[in-house]
Structures are given as C-alpha cells and as structure tokens.
Amino acid sequence: MLLQLTNVEVVYSDVILVLKGINLDVDAGRIVALLGANGAGKTTTLKAISGLLRSEDGRVTAGRITFKGAPIHTEEPQNLVRKGLVQVVEGRKILPHMTVEQNLLVGGKVLKNSAERRQMLERVYDYFPKLRDMRGRTSGYLSGGEQQMLVIGRALMAKPSLVLLDEPSLGLAPMIVAEIFSLVRRLRDQEGIAFLVVEQNAKVALGVADAGYVMENGRIVLFGSAQELRDNEDIKEFYLGMSLSGQGKSFKDVKHYKRRKRWLG
Amino acid sequence: MTLPGGVFAETYAQDHALIRTPGQWAWFVAMIAVLVLLPLFASPRFVGIANVIGITLVAVVGLQLTSGYAGQINMGQSAFMGVGGYVVGALASKLGLPFWLTLPLGGIGAALFGVVFGLAALRIKGFYLALTTIAAQYIFTFAMLKLPKEWFGRAEGLRLEPASLGGFAFDTDTRIYFLVLAMAVLMTTGAFGLARSRTGRAFVAVRDNDNAAEVIGINVFYYKVLAFFIGAFYAGIAGGLWAYYVRYVQVDQFTLWLSVWYIGMLIVGGMGSVLGAIVGTVVIRLLQELITAAGPILTELAPQLGGQIVFASMNILLGGLIVLFMIFEPRGLVHRWNIIKESYRIWPFPH
Amino acid sequence: MASVLTYLINGALTGLLYALIAMSFVIIYRSARVFNFAQGEIIVVGAFLIWSYVALFDMEWWIAVPLALVSSLVLGLVIERIFLRPLVGEELFSFVMVTIGLLILIRGVVLVIWGPEVRFFPAVLPVTAVRIGPVVIDQALLWGGLATLVIAALMSWFFNKTQLGLEMSAVAEDHQTALSLGISVKRSVAVAWALSGVFSTLAAIIFLNGKGMTFLASDIGFAALPVALLAGLESIGGVVLGGLIVGIASALAAYFLDPVFDGGVAAVFPFLIMVIILLVRPTGLFGWKTIERI
Numbered sequence: 076m077l078l079q080l081t082n083v084e085v086v087y088s089d090v091i092l093v094l095k096g097i098n099l100d101v102d103a104g105r106i107v108a109l110l111g112a113n114g115a116g117k118t119t120t121l122k123a124i125s126g127l128l129r130s131e132d133g134r135v136t137a138g139r140i141t142f143k144g145a146p147i148h149t150e151e152p153q154n155l156v157r158k159g160l161v162q163v164v165e166g167r168k169i170l171p172h173m174t175v176e177q178n179l180l181v182g183g184k185v186l187k188n189s190a191e192r193r194q195m196l197e198r199v200y201d202y203f204p205k206l207r208d209m210r211g212r213t214s215g216y217l218s219g220g221e222q223q224m225l226v227i228g229r230a231l232m233a234k235p236s237l238v239l240l241d242e243p244s245l246g247l248a249p250m251i252v253a254e255i256f257s258l259v260r261r262l263r264d265q266e267g268i269a270f271l272v273v274e275q276n277a278k279v280a281l282g283v284a285d286a287g288y289v290m291e292n293g294r295i296v297l298f299g300s301a302q303e304l305r306d307n308e309d310i311k312e313f314y315l316g317m318s319l320s321g322q323g324k325s326f327k328d329v330k331h332y333k334r335r336k337r338w339l340g
Numbered sequence: 341m342t343l344p345g346g347v348f349a350e351t352y353a354q355d356h357a358l359i360r361t362p363g364q365w366a367w368f369v370a371m372i373a374v375l376v377l378l379p380l381f382a383s384p385r386f387v388g389i390a391n392v393i394g395i396t397l398v399a400v401v402g403l404q405l406t407s408g409y410a411g412q413i414n415m416g417q418s419a420f421m422g423v424g425g426y427v428v429g430a431l432a433s434k435l436g437l438p439f440w441l442t443l444p445l446g447g448i449g450a451a452l453f454g455v456v457f458g459l460a461a462l463r464i465k466g467f468y469l470a471l472t473t474i475a476a477q478y479i480f481t482f483a484m485l486k487l488p489k490e491w492f493g494r495a496e497g498l499r500l501e502p503a504s505l506g507g508f509a510f511d512t513d514t515r516i517y518f519l520v521l522a523m524a525v526l527m528t529t530g531a532f533g534l535a536r537s538r539t540g541r542a543f544v545a546v547r548d549n550d551n552a553a554e555v556i557g558i559n560v561f562y563y564k565v566l567a568f569f570i571g572a573f574y575a576g577i578a579g580g581l582w583a584y585y586v587r588y589v590q591v592d593q594f595t596l597w598l599s600v601w602y603i604g605m606l607i608v609g610g611m612g613s614v615l616g617a618i619v620g621t622v623v624i625r626l627l628q629e630l631i632t633a634a635g636p637i638l639t640e641l642a643p644q645l646g647g648q649i650v651f652a653s654m655n656i657l658l659g660g661l662i663v664l665f666m667i668f669e670p671r672g673l674v675h676r677w678n679i680i681k682e683s684y685r686i687w688p689f690p691h
Numbered sequence: 692m693a694s695v696l697t698y699l700i701n702g703a704l705t706g707l708l709y710a711l712i713a714m715s716f717v718i719i720y721r722s723a724r725v726f727n728f729a730q731g732e733i734i735v736v737g738a739f740l741i742w743s744y745v746a747l748f749d750m751e752w753w754i755a756v757p758l759a760l761v762s763s764l765v766l767g768l769v770i771e772r773i774f775l776r777p778l779v780g781e782e783l784f785s786f787v788m789v790t791i792g793l794l795i796l797i798r799g800v801v802l803v804i805w806g807p808e809v810r811f812f813p814a815v816l817p818v819t820a821v822r823i824g825p826v827v828i829d830q831a832l833l834w835g836g837l838a839t840l841v842i843a844a845l846m847s848w849f850f851n852k853t854q855l856g857l858e859m860s861a862v863a864e865d866h867q868t869a870l871s872l873g874i875s876v877k878r879s880v881a882v883a884w885a886l887s888g889v890f891s892t893l894a895a896i897i898f899l900n901g902k903g904m905t906f907l908a909s910d911i912g913f914a915a916l917p918v919a920l921l922a923g924l925e926s927i928g929g930v931v932l933g934g935l936i937v938g939i940a941s942a943l944a945a946y947f948l949d950p951v952f953d954g955g956v957a958a959v960f961p962f963l964i965m966v967i968i969l970l971v972r973p974t975g976l977f978g979w980k981t982i983e984r985i
Contacts, residue, residue, distance in 0.1 A: 603791065
C-alpha cells in the first residue's frame with residue numbers, strides 16, 4: 076500500500092467542511108482514477124495528500140494519510156517531493172517566463188547534483204521528444220497539450236513513486252488527451268510509477284486505470300476495479316452517458332428521473 | 341446586509357434606501373445635529389481639528405473611489421490636492437474670484453491633472469500604474485517650484501484672503517468650519533450615491549477583473565480615466581478648502597508622505613467602502629492629535645529629540661497600525677465592525 | 692560649468708548607483724512578488740549602523756563595514772520573518788501595504804534611535820575626485836559603479852544558470868507551483884530579503900561616502916524607483932541598462948535644462964523618462980510581459 080487515506084476530514088477557513096471521511100488506497104505501480112462532478116472535493120483530496128492545503132487556509136482535521144507507511148498529513152509540501160510524492164496541480168501551471176528546459180531543471184530540484192539532473196533531463200526528453208525540440212522556448216507560449224506534457228515531465232524529474240495528476244484532460248483536444256493518457260500508462264509500465272488521477276472525463280480515465288473511486292459531496296460513494304466501474308449501471312448512466320441499452324444516449328429512453336443513484340441508499 | 345428582525349422592504353424605493361428604520365433615521369439626525377452644533381460646545385482647538393478632519397475626509401473619500409472602488413491604487417492624491425490648492429490660490433489671489441467659483445475650478449484643475457495619469461491606465465496596468473502615480477508627486481513639486489512666480493509663487497507659495505459670501509467672511513476657524521462641513525457632507529453624499537450607481541458598479545467590475553469587465557461590455561478605459569478624474573476632483577476640492585483654511589499654499593504642504601498617509605487611512609478604515617474612508621480618516625487624525633497633545637510628556641521621555649519626537653511617534657504609530665492591520669485585519673475596521681454587528685445579530689449561533 | 696563629458700560620466704555612474712538600489716527592489720520582487728517600499732529606509736538603517744559602529748563604538752571602517760553588511764543581512768531576514776511571513780497566502784495588495792507600513796514605521800524608529808541631527812558618514816572609499824583627461828569623476832561613484840556592474844553580472848548568472856537561482860525564479864512566478872515542486876518558498880524569500888539588505892548597505896556606502904547624512908537620506912529609495920520600473924521589476928540585467936539610460940539622460944537634461952529651470956531637473960527627469968517608457972512598454976523594458984491566455 077503506497078498511499079493510504081483513512082477517514083480523512085478537511086475543513087477550509089475553519090467553517091467549511093469539504094471532505095467528510097475519505098478512505099482511499101493506492102498500491103505501488105497502479106493507476107487509480109478519482110472521479111466525480113465539480114465541487115465533489117477531488118482536488119481537495121489531492122491537496123490534502125500533497126500538503127498544499129495550508130496555502131488555501133485548509134486543514135486536515137481528522138483521519139490519517141500515510142505514504143510508504145509514514146504519516147504525512149502534517150508534512151510540508153517540499154519534504155513530500157523528496158519522499159517521492161509529486162502533485163501536478165490543475166491548470167497546467169508551468170513557469171511561463173522560463174524556458175522549457177529551465178522548467179524541467181526546476182522540477183529536478185530534489186536530485187542530488189547537476190549530473191543526476193542532466194541524466195533525468197535526457198530520460199524525460201526520451202519520453203517527450205516534442206519537448207526536446209522546444210527546449211529553448213519560453214514555456215508561456217506553448218500550446219495546452221505541450222504545456223501538459225511539460226508539467227508531467229517536470230513531475231517526472233523528481234523521480235517520484237506516486238504522481239497526483241489533477242485533471243490532465245482539462246481544455247485539451249481528444250487526440251492530445253489520448254496521447255497523454257497513453258503516456259501515463261507507459262510510465263506506469265516502464266517506470267513503475269503509481270498515479271492517482273483526478274478526472275472528469277470518466278471514459279478516458281477508466282480506460283487506463285486499474286481501480287477507481289467516485290466522489291460526491293466530499294464522500295466516496297463507489298469504488299472498485301476499473302472493469303467493475305465500467306460495467307456499473309450507475310456509472311454508465313451518470314458518467315458515461317449511456318442508457319440501459321448500452322447505446323449512445325437516446326432521449327426516448329432517458330430514465331434518470333425514474334432511477335435514483337443507487338448509492339444514495 | 342442583514343436588517344434587524346422584522347424590517348422588510350415593500351417597495352423598490354425602500355429597498356434602495358440607505359436609511360431604512362426609524363432607529364437609523366434617529367441616529368442620522370442626531371449625528372447631523374452634533375456636527376452642526378459642534379462649535380457651540382467644543383473648544384476652538386477642537387474645531388480646528390474638525391476642520392482638518394473634514395478637509396482630509398474629502399481627499400480620502402475621493403481616494404477611496406479611485407483606489408478602493410475602481411482598484412487603481414493612487415499614490416499621488418496629495419499632489420492632486422496640491423494642484424487644487426494652487427489653482428484656488430491663484431484664482432483667488434490673482435483674479436479675485438469668489439470661493440464658489442474657485443473651488444469647483446480647483447477641483448476641475450486637479451481632475452485634469454489626474455486624468456493624465458488615468459490616461460496612462462490605457463497602457464500601464466495595476467502595480468506599475470500605482471508606482472507611476474508616485475511620479476505625479478515629483479512632477480507636481482518640480483512644476484510648482486519652477487513655473488513663473490507670477491502664477492504660483494514658486495518657493496514662496498501663495499497667500500489668500502479669506503473666502504467670503506456677500507459680506508460674510510469665513511475668517512475664523514468656526515466660520516470656515518461650516519464651509520468645510522457643508523462641502524464634506526456634500527462630497528460624501530455624492531460618494532455614497534456614486535458607489536451605488538451604475539458607475540460605482542462598473543468601478544467594482546473593473547477592480548475585480550478588468551478583462552472580464554471589458555468582455556461584458558464595460559468600457560474599461562473610460563472608467564479607469566473616470567476613476568482618476570473623480571478622485572482627483574475630490575482631492576482638488578480638499579486642496580481648495582485647505583487653501584482657504586490655512587490661507588497659504590506652498591509645495592511642502594503636499595508631499596509624498598501625505599499621499600502615503602492617505603492610503604494608510606484607507607487601510608485602517610477598510611478599502612472598498614465610503615464608510616471605511618470616513619472611519620479611517622477620523623481614527624488616524626484623532627490619533628495624530630492625541631500624540632500631539634501628548635507631546636510634552638513624550639518630549640520628557642526623549643529630550644534629545646526635542647519636538648521631533650512627536651513626528652517620530654506619529655510615524656511609529658501609523659506604520660505600526662498599518663502593519664498590524666494587514667497582518668490581523670486586512671479589510672480594515674469597517675469589516676471588523678460588520679462582523680461584530682453580524683455576531684451580535686445572530687448570537688448565540690456562530691454563523 | 693563642467694564639461695558635458697563630466698556630466699555624462701558622472702550621470703552614468705549615478706545611474707549605476709540607482710541600479711544597485713533598484714537591484715534590491717528587483718531581487719525581492721523576483722522571488723516574493725513583493726515591492727519593498729521600505730527599501731530606502733533599510734538603506735538608511737545600514738548607513739546609520741556603519742556610522743554608529745565607527746563613531747560610537749570606535750571601530751575601524753574595515754571592521755564596521757562587514758559588520759554592517761552582516762547586520763543588514765540579519766535585518767532583512769528579521770523583517771521578512773516578522774512582518775511578511777504571517778501574510779503568506781494573502782493577496783498581493785496586503786504585502787505592498789505592509790511594506791508601506793514598514794516604510795513609515797522604520798522612519799519613526801530611525802528618528803527615535805538616531806535623532807534628527809546631521810551625522811558625518813565615514814569616508815570608506817577615497818573622497819578625492821579623480822581626473823581622467825578633461826573629466827572629473829567622484830571616486831566613490833567610480834568604484835561603486837564598477838562594483839554594481841560586477842554584482843549585476845553575478846546576479847544575472849545566478850538567477851538564470853544556477854539551480855538555486857532558477858528555484859527562486861520559480862518562486863517569483865508562482866508560489867503554489869514552486870511548493871508543489873519541492874521548493875521551499877520561505878527559504879527563497881528569506882534569501883532574497885537578506886541579499887537586498889546587503890545591497891542596500893553597499894549602496895549607502897557609495898552615495899553617502901564622506902558626506903553628511905540625516906534620516907532623510909531614505910529618499911534615495913524613491914529616486915531609484917524609476918530605474919527599477921523602467922527596467923521591469925523582474926530583470927536584473929535590465930536594471931543596469933535602465934540605470935545607465937536614466938543616469939545619462941538625466942545628466943544631459945540637467946546640463947541643458949538646469950539654466951532654464953534654475954536647477955532641480957536631475958531629480959524630476961528620471962520620473963518623466965519612466966512614465967514615457969512605461970507608456971511604450973508597460974511592463975518596463977525587460978520586465979516579464981504578462982502572458983495572458985484568455
């Protein structure tokens with residue numbers, strides 16, 4: 076068990092309860108998808124893990140988060156990177172005025188010396204040949220897909236064992252999204268890196284994940300292997316847009332007003 | 341804003357009103373009465389302090405409109421005030437115009453100077469614009485010291501005769517107090533009205549996100565320029581009032597430090613509301629008077645500084661206040677007061 | 692009147708002095724995104740510390756100066772820790788206002804500790820002017836100018852080529868992103884403040900060398916503002932160029948216009964240049980242009 080969340084509660088500004096007891100596991104070398112609508116608390120879950128809550132006036136008020144067996148919910152973000160946990164924040168936050176190569180070098184901050192950094196740089200360029208071609212370009216002017224590759228490459232520089240990916244498909248064309256997710260799969264297969272992927276595009280996420288969790292209103296409402304989720308009627312209806320017949324959505328067959336979400340009990 | 345229990349608006353007019361309950365009317369009338377009758381029961385020194393507060397208030401309210409509402413941080417308000425003061429001084433002493441002409445003209449003169457910096461807003465944004473307004477101070481000082489003596493008196497400044505209406509001259513503190521009070525009430529009421537009008541809403545939109553405002557059809561450039569125009573106009577009026585109060589206008593009266601103090605008053609009071617400007621000005625000015633009054637005691641504590649101890653203490657006080665407020669209550673006293681009111685109204689519930 | 696060349700060269704050197712002060716602004720802005728309005732006051736504190744060490748504690752200048760440099764380094768760290776650290780996460784405006792508050796506060800404190808009298812700053816650098824051909828140059832400015840060029844080159848190399856410098860630049864771009872990469876934002880900001888303290892004291896030595904000074908010397912902080920803005924608040928190299936432009940232009944303006952206006956042109960001209968250049972290039976000549984994707 077690489078990452079384990081146990082009954083985690085998160086409160087913002089001392090009054091807003093956002094996560095209401097989350098239980099979540101990520102095994103080493105697995106891709107886990109975290110699905111849910113807007114405002115469900117997915118990004119907050121990631122930030123609770125990586126320690127970025129503090130800068131937004133949030134706190135873990137209950138529960139435990141352990142990474143590689145050690146508790147981390149009180150750790151500073153920079154220490155977690157050294158332990159092998161990197162978050163790729165949503166919104167493709169590159170360092171816009173710095174070049175592609177400078178961005179990647181900054182990502183390698185936790186490596187011991189510049190030789191090791193150069194080595195990792197070459198490996199990242201092997202995974203992302205497009206970045207090698209653009210190594211001297213100011214990163215603010217890259218396209219969305221290129222920037223997404225840059226932030227993932229930057230995360231790789233830190234030699235992580237677990238990468239928290241926040242909405243990688245946001246605002247990208249379907250072909251680029253497919254490219255990025257196939258890359259995630261390659262990284263899992265070849266480097267053994269585990270991924271916790273927050274996604275709203277359930278189809279793509281479940282296509283590449285090993286297991287998945289569904290969140291709603293700060294709670295996990297469904298979890299299972301990716302195949303189980305893909306076959307689940309509720310997921311199909313509410314997240315994949317398929318009616319009971321399994322075809323694309325026919326508005327003649329819309330039954331959601333008749334069927335409540337099973338997990339609302 | 342939550343109203344006391346049982347108070348509802350039944351017409352649009354009621355909904356728009358600033359003063360909604362008989363209780364609020366009573367407070368308002370009482371306050372006006374106190375202000376008008378002040379000279380009767382206050383010492384002449386206090387009337388003088390009230391004059392200074394009133395004049396500063398006009399300038400700071402104007403600054404609130406530019407910086408608090410429209411988000412254009414202006415560090416040259418004192419220079420704009422100076423322009424107004426000089427225009428009034430020149431028109432009054434060289435051309436002999438009466439105050440009811442010179443004051444508006446002084447306001448307009450200052451407003452035009454302010455517009456120059458508002459025009460810069462077309463290109464220069466946010467932070468850089470704020471720092472550019474510092475240039476206003478240096479340019480103002482240079483101009484007033486170098487323009488012909490016949491115009492603005494150079495280093496010697498200008499002297500004025502008291503403002504007069506008919507045969508009645510505003511030549512004592514008490515008399516000028518009524519002029520200052522009338523202008524302060526007028527300008528503040530105007531500010532309240534402006535803040536709640538379409539222009540006020542446009543200002544806030546520009547402050548919050550000028551790209552989004554442009555996209556929904558607000559002419560951002562026009563409103564930025566207008567923000568400087570109005571803010572500087574207020575400063576000009578304040579400068580004119582100052583000219584008639586002290587009856588002497590000189591460059592050293594309008595420094596960069598004064599501009600900084602004005603921003604400090606906005607911080608303490610709370611940026612973004614006219615009430616904040618009022619509270620900030622009154623609190624800071626009263627604290628300043630307190631320190632001046634405590635001058636003799638302070639001088640005993642640090643005799644090597646002599647009179648400078650007062651100046652130094654004021655700096656320590658204001659600087660310390662600003663820092664403390666930014667760390668503990670960045671939205672100013674008005675915000676804290678609103679929280680207290682809310683807590684009182686919904687006690688014993690926390691929220 | 693001295694020759695044009697004298698005006699020009701002294702103007703350029705004065706511009707380099709402004710550039711050194713502007714570098715203090717830029718270093719802090721570049722890592723903490725804070726514009727330190729109190730920089731002028733920190734310069735004065737550094738100056739008074741040197742004066743105190745020499746005049747009150749009877750130290751030799753070659754002890755007093757390093758001691759003052761260390762003291763101002765510590766002062767920078769202390770200011771950052773006490774006044775700015777509590778504001779992490781607040782919006783930019785709060786930081787700016789705190790430094791304005793500090794500006795006022797430190798001035799008051801300086802006045803209380805050291806009083807309003809004129810003090811004589813020790814002559815650390817040679818006081819005599821140097822004559823090169825027809826040109827007379829103030830030696831303090833000369834050595835200061837050279838020092839500025841060296842420091843600027845060092846800083847430019849540091850921020851663009853070294854790992855630590857890149858990390859501090861990352862902090863300047865986005866605190867959250869930097870945190871998520873494992874960079875200690877707190878440490879970068881502290882380093883920036885410490886460095887700016889050191890530069891401020893160096894600047895104080897250069898421009899006050901052998902002269903009388905009062906608490907009003909802090910006004911030079913504002914005088915260096917045009918150079919910082921005009922170069923763009925993120926550019927170290929640009930600051931030197933900006934300083935040279937402002938210095939030379941102001942000197943020329945003073946040479947030709949002082950007779951017309953009875954002096955004082957050199958004080959206001961930098962601001963005029965600043966406004967004009969900002970109108971043409973709104974983020975300064977070399978500053979980071981806002982890359983907005985709408």
